[in-house]
Amino acid sequence: MKRIFIIPAIIAALYITSCNKSDILDKTSVDSIDADKFFNTATDLQAYTNGFYEMLPTTMVYTDDANSDNIIQLTVSDRVKGARIVPAASSSTVWSWTDLRKINYFLEHYEKCPDEAAKKKYGGIARFFRAFFYYDKIKTYGDVPFYNKVLTANDPDLFKARDSRKLVMDSVLADINYAVANIPKEVQLNQITKYTALLLKARICLFEGAFRKYHALGDHDKFLEEAATAANELITSGAYKLFTTGGVNASYRELFARNDQDATETILARDFSATFTRHGLSYLMVAPTAGVYGIPKDMIDSYLMKDGSRFTDQPDYQTKGFYEEMQNRDPRLTQTTPGPDFTAYKETTREPVNLGITTTGYRVIKALATRDQWGASNSYNDIIIFRYAEALLIMAEAKAELGTLTQTDLDKTINLLRARAGMPNLNLAVANSNPDPYLESWYPNIKLGNAANKGVLLEIRRERRIEMFNEGLRWDDLMRWKEGLKLEKPMVGMYFPGLGAFDFNNDGKADVFLHAGNASGAPAGTTSIINVNQKRLSNTTSGNFNPLYSTPRKFREERDYYYPLPTEDLTLNTNLKQNPYWD
Template identity: 75%
Template sequence: MKRIYSIPVAIAVLVIGCTKSDFLDRDTKDSIDGKNFFNTATDLQVYTNGFYEMLPNYTLYTDEDSKSDNLIPLSVDARVKGTRLIPPTNANTKWQWEDLRSINFFLQNYQKCPDEAAKLKYGGVARFFRAYFYYEKVKTYGDVPWYGKVLVANDPDLYKGRDSRKLVMDSVLADINFAVANIPKEVKLNEITAYTALLLKARICLFEGTFRKYHELGDYEKFLTEAASAASELIKSPYKLFSTGGAATAYRELFARNDQDATETILARDYNTTYGRQSVGYLMTSPTAGVYGIPKDMIDSYLMKDGTRFTDQPNYQTKGFYEEMQNRDPRLTQTTPGPDFAVYKETTREPVNLSITTTGYRVIKGLPTRDQWGSLNSYNDIIIFRFAEALLVLAEAKAELGALDQADLDNSINKLRARAGMPNLSLAAANANPDPFLKSWYPNIEKAVVNKGVILEIRRERRIELFNEGLRWDDLMRWKEGLKLMKPMVGMYFPGLGAFDFNNDGKTDVFLRTDNTTAAPAGTTSIINVNQKKLTNNTSGNFNPMSGTPCTFSEDEDRDYYYPIPTEDLTLNPNLKQSLKW
């Protein structure tokens, strides 16, 4: 398997080695000499290889979702708590621009290469990454300065203010359209192709269209139409859903296997024992590192296997673990351990261990074989873009446009449900009976004139299918549903202290107590002191990892949809204005 390329060290130093204080006005003599480079297809390839470092690494599987309502880590992120502060400098923020200068330097020089095919391909790759770069900026800060050229000393644009969101996103759309049109339509697992560009376009346009719609910025239809068009084109591509192993195992297998293939995976970051390892296995199993927990509202959102709603059942909030795991969407126990959980590639039931999860519901999606659980010892590939997302984009974009029909659902959401062995979603039935449980999460759905019920179901499907792939925060932001973070984020329910049988075999798996001396039955694998792992009612109720950590997103909701610009950058450029209400 080929790796997502890393730029050679010498070139990396020349191209992206500049510091924050001088990156905008560095003279080209400090970079690759444009006169002596960019002369061959190999030059263009080598340079653009460096852009791949902009893409996510293994922390895509845990890091982003643990900064949303999908995963609760030991230390809750500031943006979830609503306690973000204006940073003094741009260190460890997204207000950094070195990558953009590198991209623009390439675009300023690559046309001198006489190889026309190479210019189209790698020019497209560069504009793919410029679109990606600015998409990340706009998601984070809203209006930002657009730089379509390399800035040099004394350029008046060095100290320009923010450009309008419209100008920036229209420029992003032009870039990604160029990439789609000029990068070859190839199936390559570790390289940007026209198919990768199509999926990025679908993602960008869905975000922008729904953000404009729900934040009432206007002119949203254009982006939603572009999103649906890109997703439709991708659905006609060679890609399809990975289904090896059937409904009971295919979803888990897709993420846990060591080596990706190009069935569903459009772009993956390659890890292996020779070139590099990562720490996904460690983060998902260490009692001192990640300790991620899935909140109960996520668990409750999985449908019953017959397609009915779990949350329509009486007393669903207080069902015990064994009972709540029965007859559910098979993706549930391929995402978190069920009563008969066995480690990937093993057959023996794994002992229950609640010390490695804040909520009682630990994560196994993307968890590799046991030998890979040490720090920096995992080598399963990380999926960055996959075909399933196109199916979700198509359904949501068309639903938001009021253009969705049953055939669209059958060509999108119902393919995902079929892979999971679940019944089809009916457009008429969903709209006739919107789920009150989901509606309580997303009150802003009232801005959708039509298709409210099916939009809620598409959001359910999206959260379940794309769980722990880094998109949940962006979804809440674009739907203007940040107040969802104010909903209780609790874990597993216990009616009281004592012994609990998690797999219905007559043996105690979990024992809750208020001290460290009360004896648990012999063979108990998980003994919990509830003075340390809090319950909502002290000695009963749900695990409460947010105890003492109230979320304050609503103190100024409009403000918290954006990040603040670092103080130092506002001082250096007085034409920049701080983000809304910061």
């Protein structure tokens, strides 16, 4: 049976039923009502902490990659273009503190409940969310003020300066450690458990450890070790395993496209249903005027051949036609973007080729649901927030950065992911003896990592980009690796040797026809007729689709790893200082 998140309205209802209308006007504050008549039972604690779940992302999990180098959307985001500006107010930014006040208010009052088990569990959940809150702040702004209390209007700390990253992250680590130690070991698809806390800890610590290492902030090994330890604890718990239903050619797609998640690999999911709440993700993948999502060719080129060799080692990889480049590749490729024989989820008839709904020619089908869900706001497949595969990637990367990675570690992490896809194992010695120059060209700062493990680190990054594609982690990865300049590299799509007709599925019939204003030569039955005057090619009448041909992109190394603080908050609190070069 599916379980839904309890929304804050339930908490409000509980508050309202605890007093009558005449009482409300006699009280000095809402807080005093809550503290007097709430937090007395396990049910009270559960009801209040259920409201914290609204802090978790929903559809943003599957849309944030469109604001990175993983997906080029119809309207290019300001952060990809390098066009972010200092916001006037905090209302549309991450610089909001409302959620923190709710968490701290709970933590100031929940211990009045006599139920010791409930206090441990829900106190742990509250600290999970405070760690989550500050992790988001740190990776967005760097140093921020740390508050572990509810502020009043006269509190001198209300207008204090930022606290150091070290103080904040040490506090985050303390909070998430408390959550891991006190939230029960349960397998619950829609609720925070010890296992969710372990994965959040691993994610936080990998980000912080890598960010400190590549940005030369120091003290990085501590966080990398914590990341590896947390991931390993989750792995060795045996609570989860990789989802393999459907086999190597279907299980990866099935994991995300199915309507209802289960707790095989999925640790935490947002619950959607045709009857109570829907979202619009599938529409973004199929509508010609909505997201028009396209995967860039450098992502397509990164998928290995089926035998484990590198596609980009082939001398003509850049000019292969669509049908040829899709042959004998990692099966996850055609479970992420349509291959020559693409069928809609749960259907058996080959889908007509349609390049008009993608910026690059390479559509996104990861998490594309059944056809009846393709309308605007009509999808109801569950959204994965945390899954077990991420723990495998975190452990491998953290240990590689620390210099402690072994072949045994790879076999219990990366090679399980490859086995799910029917791919050959990653060999530590072979990878390090022959680093991929193609990947190294993306990540020149890899030289700041563990030199002895450069080759395997590049392969882990390949695996992470492929496995976690379209799950909202790519921007953070580029930021922590200090590879923001990757956004300035070419982001193009499919290659075409010239105008004319093209057979995408090798059946002897044209599927695509490119023209420069006159489509009269298109063969009968062609399903995708494209005017290159509108969908530009890099060399006018040949080359790659070039959706960013008129979009300048600039990443300022000295500035753009952090977001700017809102002007309003800098004015209200003169002890706050703007991030460098955002003045």
